[in-house]
Amino acid sequence: MLGDRGQSGGIRPWTGFVALSVAVAALFLCPVAVSAQEEVEAVEQDTLLLVAAPTGLSAIDTPNDRGSSINVTWELSSDDNGDGIVAGYEVFRSAHPETGFAFVGRVPFGVTEYRDSSVDNRAPTYYRVAALGADESPFFSGTFGPVEASIQWFNRSRLNALVAVIIFVVSILYFVNAAKSGKKLFIRRLAGLDEMDNAVGRATEMGKPILFISGLSSVSDVATIAAINILGEVAKKTAEYNTKLIVPCADPIVMAVEQEVVKEAYAKAGRPDAYNEDDVFYLTRSQFAYVAGVNGIMVRQRPATILYMGMFYAESLVLAETGSSIGAIQIAGTDAVTQLPFFITSCDYTLIGEELYAASAYLSREPILLGGLKGQDMFKLITVVFLVVGVIAATLTATGVIESNFMLAVFATG
Amino acid sequence: MATIIWTTIGAILTLSVYSFLYKDNPFYKFAEHLVVGISAGYYLVIYYFNFIQPNVVAPVFLLRIGNEAIGLGSSMWWLALIPGILGLLLYTRFFPKFGWVGRWSLGIYVGGYAGLGLSPIMQARVLNQIGANALPLTSITNVFLIVGLLGTLTYFFFSMKHKGVLGVLARVGIVFLMVGFGASFGYTVMSRVSLLIGRVSFLLHDWLHLI
Numbered sequence A: 001m002l003g004d005r006g007q008s009g010g011i012r013p014w015t016g017f018v019a020l021s022v023a024v025a026a027l028f029l030c031p032v033a034v035s036a037q038e039e040v041e042a043v044e045q046d047t048l049l050l051v052a053a054p055t056g057l058s059a060i061d062t063p064n065d066r067g068s069s070i071n072v073t074w075e076l077s078s079d080d081n082g083d084g085i086v087a088g089y090e091v092f093r094s095a096h097p098e099t100g101f102a103f104v105g106r107v108p109f110g111v112t113e114y115r116d117s118s119v120d121n122r123a124p125t126y127y128r129v130a131a132l133g134a135d136e137s138p139f140f141s142g143t144f145g146p147v148e149a150s151i152q153w154f155n156r157s158r159l160n161a162l163v164a165v166i167i168f169v170v171s172i173l174y175f176v177n178a179a180k181s182g183k184k185l186f187i188r189r190l191a192g193l194d195e196m197d198n199a200v201g202r203a204t205e206m207g208k209p210i211l212f213i214s215g216l217s218s219v220s221d222v223a224t225i226a227a228i229n230i231l232g233e234v235a236k237k238t239a240e241y242n243t244k245l246i247v248p249c250a251d252p253i254v255m256a257v258e259q260e261v262v263k264e265a266y267a268k269a270g271r272p273d274a275y276n277e278d279d280v281f282y283l284t285r286s287q288f289a290y291v292a293g294v295n296g297i298m299v300r301q302r303p304a305t306i307l308y309m310g311m312f313y314a315e316s317l318v319l320a321e322t323g324s325s326i327g328a329i330q331i332a333g334t335d336a337v338t339q340l341p342f343f344i345t346s347c348d349y350t351l352i353g354e355e356l357y358a359a360s361a362y363l364s365r366e367p368i369l370l371g372g373l374k375g376q377d378m379f380k381l382i383t384v385v386f387l388v389v390g391v392i393a394a395t396l397t398a399t400g401v402i403e404s405n406f407m408l409a410v411f412a413t414g
Numbered sequence B: 001m002a003t004i005i006w007t008t009i010g011a012i013l014t015l016s017v018y019s020f021l022y023k024d025n026p027f028y029k030f031a032e033h034l035v036v037g038i039s040a041g042y043y044l045v046i047y048y049f050n051f052i053q054p055n056v057v058a059p060v061f062l063l064r065i066g067n068e069a070i071g072l073g074s075s076m077w078w079l080a081l082i083p084g085i086l087g088l089l090l091y092t093r094f095f096p097k098f099g100w101v102g103r104w105s106l107g108i109y110v111g112g113y114a115g116l117g118l119s120p121i122m123q124a125r126v127l128n129q130i131g132a133n134a135l136p137l138t139s140i141t142n143v144f145l146i147v148g149l150l151g152t153l154t155y156f157f158f159s160m161k162h163k164g165v166l167g168v169l170a171r172v173g174i175v176f177l178m179v180g181f182g183a184s185f186g187y188t189v190m191s192r193v194s195l196l197i198g199r200v201s202f203l204l205h206d207w208l209h210l211i
Helices: A002-009 A013-049 A156-180 A193-205 A222-241 A252-268 A286-299 A314-324 A342-347 A356-363 A367-398 B002-021 B026-061 B077-094 B099-133 B140-155 B164-207
Strands: A055-061 A070-075 A086-092 A102-108 A111-116 A125-133 A138-140 A144-147 A210-213 A247-249 A280-282 A305-311 A327-333 A349-352
Touching: A002 A247, A002 B140, A013 A055, A013 A102, A055 A125, A055 A144, A055 A342, A055 B099, A086 A111, A086 A138, A102 A280, A111 A327, A125 B026, A156 A314, A156 A367, A156 B099, A193 A210, A193 A222, A193 A327, A193 A349, A193 A356, A210 A222, A222 A247, A222 A252, A222 A305, A222 A327, A222 A367, A222 B099, A247 A252, A252 A280, A252 B026, A252 B077, A314 A327, A314 A342, A314 B002, A327 A356, A342 A349, A342 B164, A349 A356, A356 A367, A367 B099, A367 B140, B002 B099, B002 B164, B026 B077, B099 B140
Parallel strands: A210 A247, A210 A305, A247 A280, A305 A327, A327 A349
Antiparallel strands: A055 A070, A070 A111, A086 A102, A086 A125, A125 A138, A125 A144
């Protein structure tokens, strides 16, 4: 029968059996395959969408600050393993514990803190943090609060700096008083400054001017203040010897201060009539335009002595080389470490770093300046003692003699 | 065409400045006066727009960009008057009778900066540096560093003559300083050579198209 049917229908008997088997198999197996695929997709979807929220949310007023800032911390979401399931965290803030939470900032995954620096002081503030899924869906933590930002008038992390400043000031005041009371204070010889008199004398003998360059920095720079002090002493000498003093300035405020200083020095020397305000003038603030202008002054007015005192940058070598080419005696002084090599190689004398600060006291021998210099020396001595104790403590800690380096707390600043 | 003109002007001014290497001449004088004059004028504008306008003019006269008050806004505008008036007092120097008034501004400016700088300098240049250099003497490098540091500090001690142990330490200090300066010299010279290469490249490539 089957054979006949098969033949008449053009279908072989075994072919019909296979078709039937496939049909039956499809009937039973297809639902299983479809349900497995759906399950995988559902799991993947769950993995993408469901992320554990961060826990342990906490917020405190940022310590030792000037207010308007709160530090928010939390523990990582348990899904935050750096594999991309958590994209990051967003921090939300509100004045109410239940509603009105607004976005304030975002940090990447793996980070557990955020500093909110836009808070009103003394305003109760509530926080929530959301872990973001790979599709940026937020999963919120609970609410933390209230917490208030406030101003700390005293930065306790800088207590050691305060103590150091007090020691520094007290030592200076002590030596200033000692100098004022007539106690003789010794300062070792500084070769560069001993030559200052000779340099001014040489210019006088040659009938040529003295060029004083106080660098490119502003009055906020310690080196510039030291340079202005030295300028006062140099101006006294030029007033006494009736030698022309040229001071081109790169900063308008420095120019105003230097005009006052030179004017006062001439008055102290009893030669107010010899002071010419136009000799202390503003050139330009632009670094290399200033260099071009000063170089022009050097080659045209040919000063016998050039003094470079203050803060210098890339212009130092250009200036000093031009000064050297006209045969001027050159004395430099700066605390710019990168420029000192150029002055050392191209000037006759160079005051290195702190020698610049010591110069005005050395030249004037005024009690206040001398006391200041001695006070600085005393502070340096104390610094050396602390350094030696710090080295000993570090060595003992490293070799296991003591457990912790107690000096770290002394030097630590916030 | 405009590019060629400006590049040529730049090249001529560059060569004018380099002509100073031979001696002072009219070309250098022209370039010098041009750059000094232009930069002085340029900085006048910079000073106004970067300092006077945002810190004095804007808060006092309540300048706005759109609806936003700029500078100090409206409530604390009077604070801007203090530096503004102090700045104006500097001009009293043009009137010999009242010139002394300007010294108040200078005194506040200089004294303020010196006072404000004391605490940060103490922190950054003293405490942090001592802390960073208080190293254990467990390696040659550390020993070298500590000896150099103590020697250098000794060199800058002005209250005693550099004799005996102090003299030896100061000598060690100056050797360390000079080694450091030598290294700094070489490093900076290399960077200056690169500036020269930049200018030569401008002349030969941008201007003459030879390379």
